[in-house]
Amino acid sequence: MTTKQLPKDPLNLIITGVGGQGNVMISLIIGNALVREGYFVTVGETYGASQRGGPVMSHLRISKETQYSPFIPDGCADIILGMEPVETLRMLGRYGNPNVITIINPRPIYSIDVTGGQAEYPDLDKLIETVKELSAKTWVIKATEEAQKMGSPMFANAILVGAVIGSGVLPLDKKSVEPVLRETFPKEIEANLAAFNKGIELAKH
Amino acid sequence: MANIEIDAPGTRQLFIGNEAIARGALEAGIGFAAAYPGTPSSEIIGSLAQIAKEMGIYAEWSVNEKVAMEAATGASFAGIRALAAMKQNGVNVVSDFLANLVMSGIGKGGLVLVSCDDPSAISSSNEQDTRPIAKWLDIPLVEPGDFQEAKDMTKWLFDLSEEISTLCMLRSVTRIAHARGNVKLGELPKKEQRAYFEQIHDLRNLLPTSFMPIPSPLRHFFLHMKMDRTREKFEASPFNRYLGPDKADLLIVTCGSCWLYSQDAIKALKLEDKVGILKLGTLWPLPEKFVESHLRKSQKVLFVEEIDPFLERSVMEFVASLPSISPHPTFYGKRSGHINAYGELNPDLVIKAISNILGLTYQPRDAEYSGKAETVAKSSVPERSMTFCAGCPHRATFWAIKNALKLDGRDGVVTGDIGCYSMALGPAGFFQVRTMHCMGGGTGVANGMGKLGQFGFNQPVLAVVGDSTFYHATIPALINGIYNQSDFILVILDNSATAMTGFQPHPGTGMTAMGEPTKVVSMEALCRSLGARVEVCDPFDLKNTTVTLLDMMAEGGGAKVAIVRRQCELVRGKKEKPPYKVRIDTEKCIGEACGCDRLCTRVFLCPGLIWDKKAGKSKIDEVICTGCGVCTDICPQGAIIKEAA
C-alpha cells in the first residue's frame, strides 16, 4: 500500500457538533477509509451521558508512523469539521491556531440553556465571520439546508463527508471513501451517495 | 459496530478498544461471554453477541454483573474459556463472589474479568479505580496501553489464567475502551469445544473435586503461591517496556492510556532524548525486578496514571523494601501534586507536569491568536447542558412527577438511580431527582425514608428506576419495602431498553443478547405477585400519570409500584416514522405574556422547541422534533398543534 505523504504528521482533525448529530458516524467513515489507505488512525469520541444533547467532539489523529493518543493537544488542530456553528467556535477557542482549516455547517442547534434564557446564542453572521477570522481557510457548507432539500436532515452527514473530501484537506479521494459509505449506509446508499457527491461539489465552489 | 469476526489475519482494522478486547477473546477461543451493560464497557459483549451464533460461541446480557461473573465462572468450571465484562461499579457488585473465587480457583477454562474504568466519570456516577480491587483480592491485573495491546493482552490473559488456574483481570479506561485505533488481526482458532464438569465421586478421597474457598487458610496460602508464579511471568512480559535514553533527566512510569499521553507529551516537548518512559502492561503483582532494573535511569521519577496513585504507591512500597538506593530518586506524581489525583488525564496535563518538573515553557500556538480565540469562545459560546432527547418519555414522566408532587403539596422526595433518567437531577427532569448512588440504591434509600412516620415524616417518597435497573438490583429493595411495609412508590420508568448504554435488551424485552426471542419477565406480574399495588401508565398521557401518582401518594401505606411505560424514542425512531407533525399556531401562542411565560421553552425545555426572540413566539425545530406531540398537552393556550404525520 502506498500511503500518501501527509502535510503534517500527525494530522489532527476535529469533528464537532451536538449529541445525536452523527459525529461518530462521520469519524467512522473517515477513519475507516484512512486505515484502509494504510495510515495509523486514532479516534477519540464522546460517548454515553454527554451525548444527550451535549457538545460532542471526535478527535482524529492521522499518522504514517505511529499510534497517537485519542486527544489532540490544545492549540494543535489542523482541520475542524464543525457540524454546528457555536460548537465550531468552542473548538477553535481551545484547539485552533493560525493554520487551522475549518469546514462549517451554519445550521444552529439551540441548547436548552439558550432556549430557557440562561444563555445567549450569538448572531450567526458575526459568528461565521469570527470563525473565518480564526481560520486560515474556511468552507461554509450549508449541509443541513441541502439535506432538507434532499428529503431528510440525516443526509447532512454524507454531505459533510463529501465536503471534507472535496476540500482536499485529507489524503483521501472519492474512490477510497465510497466503499466505506456503502458499508455504512447499506439501505439508503443511493441517496447518501448523492449527498456525498453534493458535498464534494459544494466544497469545490 | 466493526466486524470483529473477519477471518483476515495480518490485516489492520479500526477498532474501538472494546472491539479489540472482544476480538482478542475470539482469537483466544472463548466460548462464553457475559456482562451487564455499562459505559464504557458495553461494546465488548455487544460486539461478541452480534456474531456469537455465527462463531459458535455463547454471549448473554446477564441481569447484573454478579450473575454475569458467576455464569462465566460456571463455564470455566466446565472447561470453557469465559469472559465477563463490566464497568467499574460492576466490579463492586461482583466483589463478594470474587473474594471467594480467588480462593477456590477456576476450572479448566481460562477466566477473564474485564473492568472498564471511567476517569472523570464521563458516563458514570463516580470515578473509581478498580486496580486496587485486584491488588486487594490478589487477582493478576494487566492494562493495555493501546488498541493492539487490548486485543493481544486479552488473548494472552486466557493462557495465563489457565496456567496459573486463577481469574485474571484486564483493566481498561474510557479512552481505550471508546477510542478507535489500528488493530492488526491474528488467527481465529478452529477447534470444537466441549463442556463437561469433571468430578470425583469417591467420597473417601480427601479432596474430592470441589470449587470452594475452603479450607480457607490453605487456599489463601495457595493463592499467594499463584501470585508469586504470576509475578515471574510478568517479569518477562513484552507488555512491559522502556522507551528512552539510558540516562534520563526524567523517568515516567505509566500504564494504559497514559502511555499514549506520555508519548504525545514527550514528542510535543521534543524531549525524546531526555525523558524515558517505563510503560507497564502487567500491573499486579508488580514485576519488581523489571521495575528495579529501570528505576535507576533517572534521579527524577514521575508517575503518570489516572484516578488512584496505584503504580505510585505500589512502586514506593517496593522501593521501601530495597536496600537503600543512593542517591534516592525524587518521586513526582499525585502525592507531589504534579499529576491530578482526580479526573482523567490528557497530553496537555502530562506536558504541564513534565514542564513543571524540568522547568520548561511550552507554547503550542501563537500567543496573540490564543488570547483572541479563548476570549471570543468564552464570551460567545453558550452553555450546552445535557438533556433528554426530543420525544424522550422521561421528560413527560418527570413533568408528571413534578406536577403531582406540587399538587400533593407535602414536599415529596424523589430518590434517583442509574440511567438516562439520572439527568432528572438537572433541568432535563426539572431538578426532581434528589439522590443518586448506585444501581438499585435509590429504592433502598426510599425504604428507609418510608419508615420514618413515627418521627413525624410525612413527605411522600418516590423511587425512580429504569426498567433494566429494576431487574438488576431493585427487586430485593422492593421486597424489603413490602415485607417491612415501607411507605414509598417505586416508579419504574420502563422505556423497554437499556437506553443509556446503547439499547441492550433485558429480561423485560423478550429478546436475548444474541437476538433470539425469549420469555418476557413481566415486571407487573412480578410486582403483583409480591402483593404490591401496581399501576401501569403511559407517560405521554400526562394527566392520567399525574392523577395516578397523586392517588398512590394519597393512599399511603406500604410499597407500591407505578410502571410508566413508553419505548425509548431513539429505539422507536429507528423503526418508525414520527407519529405527528407538530407546529405552532403563532396566532394563539402568547409567548412571554401572563398566562404562559414561555412554559414550553423556559420550563418544559424539549430541544425540539425553540424560542423565536424576535417574534416573541415559540417555534418547532424541525430537525430536532420527533413528533411525539407531548408539548401539545402542556401548552396552556392550545397553541401547539399536532397533526397526524
Added chain:
Amino acid sequence: MAVEAKGCKELFNEVIEAGLCALCGACTGSCPYLVYYKGRIALLDNCTLSDGQCYKYCPRTYIDMDRISQQVFGMPYSEDEMGTTTEVFMARTTDTRIRKVAQYGGVVTTLLSLALTEGLIDNIVLAKTSDDKTANPVLAQSEKEMLQCAGSNYMACPVLMTYNQIPKDDGSKLGIVGIPCQVLAVAKMKQAPPVNRVSIGNVKLVIGLFCTWALSPNKFHRFLKEKLDLSKVKKFDIPPPPANRFDVYTTSDEISLPLDEIRQFTMPTCAYCLDMTSEFADISVGSVEGIEGWNTVIVRTNVGAKLVKTAKAKKKLEVDKLPSENLAHLKEAALLKRKRALKELAKRSGDEKNLLYVGLSPNLAKKLLA
C-alpha cells in the same frame, strides 16, 4: 396608595402561604403555574412575570374601594353597611320545581332561569355540589345544568377558575354567581380587564350571595366523610341565628351538628373579609332571619333592577317587604363584619393605618375602627 404590580411569587408569599387565600379561583384556570387541587392553590413552577394577573385580581391584594366602586356603581364606596343599594326586599320563587331544590326562597335559581330565557346570559359560572359532596366550579350551559347546582354546602369553591378556563374567543354572555370575595375579584377584573382570557365584558350578570364565612373544603369534607355516609346526603343547611346548627338532610334522616363544631373549619381568611352582602354584585341574595322559605334580595345596579323588574312582571317571584326588624338585623350583622375584619387587619399589620389589602378612605376606616 397605588396598586403595586407583582407576580405569582408575591401572591404566594403574601396571600397563599400567608393563609389569606379565599379560594375564589381568580388566579387559577388560565395560568399553567397556579393550579387548584383539593382545597389548595399549588404553584407548579416559577413564573418570572413581575406583573401577573394572578396578583392583580386576587381579592386579598390591595383594593382601592373607591375606585372599584366608581367602576361598578359610578360613585365612591358607600358608607352604608350593605354597600350601594337601590332596593331591598324579600322574595321567593313561584316555580314549584325550583322550590323543591332551593336552599331558601329559590330567588337565585329563578333569576338565573329568567336571565337565560330572556337572553341576558347564555351560560352561568357557579358552584355545584358533586355526588361526593365536594364543591366544584362549573359552567352551566342550560337551565337543566343550572338547576343541578341549586343548594349550598358552605365550602369555599374556586368559581372564578371556570371563568378563566373559558376559551378566550368565546362570545357567550355570562352570568356569575359568587360569594363576596369572588364578586370582589370580578369587580377588580371589570376595573382592569384581563388579557389572554375571555372578555370580562361578556359577564352580563353578577349575583352575589350573603356570606359570613366559608368552610375549608378539604378539611371540612374530610370531617363530613368521617361523620356521615355522604352518598345519602341530600342537603346541607345553616339556619339563620339563633339556631346555631349545621343541619344535614339525608335520604332518611335529619342530623344536626352544633355550629361551634363546624366553625373550626372556617377559612382563616374569612376573618379578614369585610363584605357580608357581596357589595359589588348586580343583585345580592341571602336568607331571611326567622322567615323560612324566603330570600332577602338587594338590588344594586341597573342590570339588577331590570332583571328584578322583569321577574316581578312575569310573576316569577313573589315579593314582599322585608320587615324593618329584619332589615335592622341585617345591617347590624353587615356592620359587625366590616368592623371585625378591619380590627383583625389592623391587628395583623400592627398598625391601624395599614389595613393591608383594604384601601378605604381614612375617614371611613377611622369610623369603622372606632
